[in-house]
Amino acid sequence: MVAHSGLITVMTRAARKAAPRLRRDFGEVEQLQVSRKGPADFVSMADKRAEQTIVEELRTARPDWGMLLEEGGEIEGNPAKPRWIVDPLDGTTNFLHGIPHFSISIAVEEKKPDGGTEITQGLVYQPLTDEGFWAEKGRGAWLQDARLRVSARRELADCIVGTGIPHCGRGDASNWAKIYAAVGPQVSGVRRFGSAALDLAWVAAGRMDGFWEDDLDLWDTAAGVLLVKEAGGFVTDYRGADRAFERGEYLAASGAIHSKLQKLVGGAVR
DSSP states (O other): OOOOOHHHHHHHHHHHHHHHHHHHHHHHHTTSOOOSHHHHHHHHHHHHHHHHHHHHHHHHHOTTOEEEETTTEEEOOOTTSOEEEEEEEEOHHHHHTTOSOOEEEEEEEEEOTTSOEEEEEEEEEETTTTEEEEEETTTEEEETTEEOOOOOOOOGGGOEEEEOOOBTTBSOHHHHHHHHHHHGGGSSEEEOOSOHHHHHHHHHTTSSSEEEEESOOHHHHHHHHHHHHHTTEEEEOTTSSSOHHHHTEEEEEEHHHHHHHHHHHHHHHO
8 A cells, every 4th residue: 555644545535435426326317318407407416415525524534624615615714724625526517418537626725834825635536437546745646556657758749638628608719729720730639528637637647648728727627737746747827837727727748748738839829
């Protein structure tokens, strides 16, 4: 067994406790008749139930910590203590359509002495495959007990790159199209899987070589960004600056291809 802090144990236990119900709900959503309201309401309930289970577990372990929740918003805690950042179901559209690709994301955000904050622990858990991708600042990234490293590919032409495509009510399609026009012809393939947290975990695991998306929330990306960095990769905004969270722009890749990818993405949106 790989030694990790008690916080990773707490996060894993919370995700695993929420997982069986999510798996059961996922099985049921596939059977629901395709009315617009029925499945969407059902998934919203599944989302909230998962969040409630996770919150209860985290609260038991650290009762005075605050929380930033996708569904429940912000819960105040002791301002001197860290806070949890939770997305109980990243990939709700996949879930709604019976596509077996979604995840739970939990991260710890701590205050730095200079007044800023940093993500120090992260977990991305995939309930259907029982894969737990976790990282601790300065201690590496892991899938269960196996150390994760970003991909070693050096040429864009050999690389698979993930993205998120703007959709109804979300994102700037013209901006995305410009980036795709620049990146698509230079790489081996572009993938859109529908869970940003898992996309980032897969970059950390070397399953994908890079990833870009913007208009994401902190709960989508906090754990995944730490995973990529601790697996030896880089995460910046589109301009190549260390302001991904601030700008809501995420460009993640191994060191070997990050600069090449950034030139294409940055050039497209300049």
